[in-house]
Amino acid sequence: MPVPGVSTGRLLACAVVLCALAASAQVRRVAAVGLAFSGGDETDAAYGARAVSSFLQSDPRFEWVSPATQARDDGPVREAKGLEARRLFLEGREQLDNLNTAKAIATLEKSIKFWEDSDLSQGVQGLLDALALRAIACLSKGDKSGFNNDAQRVLAINPDYAFDPSRLTPAAQNALAPLKKKVVAAPPAALELVSTPPHAWAFVDGVFRGVTPITVPGLAPGSHVVTLVATGFELVQEKVFAGSGAAPSFALKSSARGKEVLARVGELRAALERDDVGPAAGALATFIQAEELLVAGVSNQKGELKAVVYRVMADGTVVGDARRSLSGTSASSDWQAMAKELLALAAPEPKKPEAVVIEDLPANSRAGRRPIGWIGLALTAGAAGAGIGLGLTSKSTAQQANRTPQVDAATYNRLAGQARTQAYVADGMFALAVVAGGVSIFMLATGYSDDSGASDEEEEAGFLLGPTRDGAFVGLHGSF
DSSP states (O other): OOOOOOOHHHHHHHHHHHHHHHHHTTOEEEEEEEEEOTTOOHHHHHHHHHHHHHHHHHOTTEEEEOHHHHTOSSHHHHHHHHHHHHHHHHHHHHHHHTTOHHHHHHHHHHHHHHHHHSOGGGOOHHHHHHHHHHHHHHHHTTOHHHHHHHHHHHHHHOTTOOOOTTTOOHHHHHHHHHHHHHHHHSOOEEEEEEEESSOOEEEETTEEEEESSEEEEEEOSEEEEEEEEOTTSOOEEEEEEETSOOOOEEEOOOOHHHHHHHHHHHHHHHHHHHTOOHHHHHHHHHHTTOSEEEEEEEEEETTEEEEEEEEEETTSOEEEEEEEEOOTTTHHHHHHHHHHHHHTSOOOOOOOOOOOOGGGOOSSOOBTHHHHHHHHHHHHHHHHHHHHHHHHHHHHHHHHHHTSOTTOHHHHHHHHHHHHHHHHHHHHHHHHHHHHHHHHHHHHHHOBOOOOOOOSSSOOEEEEEEEOSSSEEEEEEEOO
């Protein structure tokens, strides 16, 4: 029987993991907040924060940290519901492929419910796919009303949605055509959105449409998903019917963690007035687990809007600031240009932790993590390299065994045993690479450099012991 070695796919996957680890080590976690001061308008500040955040999301060098998400108690729950919705969608699709239509409809109904309870401010494609697939399933079961309801909802959100052509039977095409014609012929509707408090980011069907209060034009009549996001408040998400003429009002509620964020935002606003943002911005960045914070401030000086963006590290170091006069037509590009200018500046080394004694431990020390992270990254590369080498050797040995004549059983068994052993060891190396890679990325992402700051003339070394957010550390510090 053929002897399996380590597959080429597994070797390629390991190589991809190595490249991803190398790239992720360079990604910086950056957040943005918008604040009005000295007579500035909160709406302008909210648009400024959105423009800067959009730039961060579009640039692969940065991992955008959302202050609003970090301040919510339900953030992890909504993320988990999105993952479960995706799993249920795939399960329902497989059931439909296996002609188990009734079970597929029930599974897709659960998927839709989970999508609706997830955070749809990032997009509604998953929800549309689930609705479209359930529509097809309903029609195949003879439920024309169910097909119409789901298909109309999909087309109201996205009139250009492309249904899976492999599932569009002639009957489905005939049923879909008049629905599309009806949506195209209907006059566009507008939706007025009001929130308490105001100045929340408003998303309609996963697309940012402005800051509340706002009127959103150009919508197809029908059901739409409105999502409101504001720093310090829980996410609000509801289905709203466009075309009814009503102006829905949404009440934003603050969580316990959100109140802490709002308190820090208030301190930062006061610091903006004093033009001394470093400590307050660093404290907010640390609380929301960001390495850097971009503070977008708006002021009104003698009727002229002035914008300023500060770039602040989590330790409170102000890297720089950029200032411009704002105009309504170019405000978004102005904000993004200032952010780009500041992020191009070389970041200073984080402030170095002082050596401590057991009696005076730091409350939240992360010293020593980055050196451990680099060691772990080296171990990851070594283990992955060894795994790839052993995998190639195992593959070659397996091929040699498979070419051995069946009459030479002794040689075949010897080579087969070698190939299996090499494959098992290679798998162990891959597993070690994954574990070491995960630990090293965590250490690099959350740690500070652990130099003691000693000069060449006066070297010092010693042990550090202290608690961390996730446990404790014992490390060797000093210059060598």
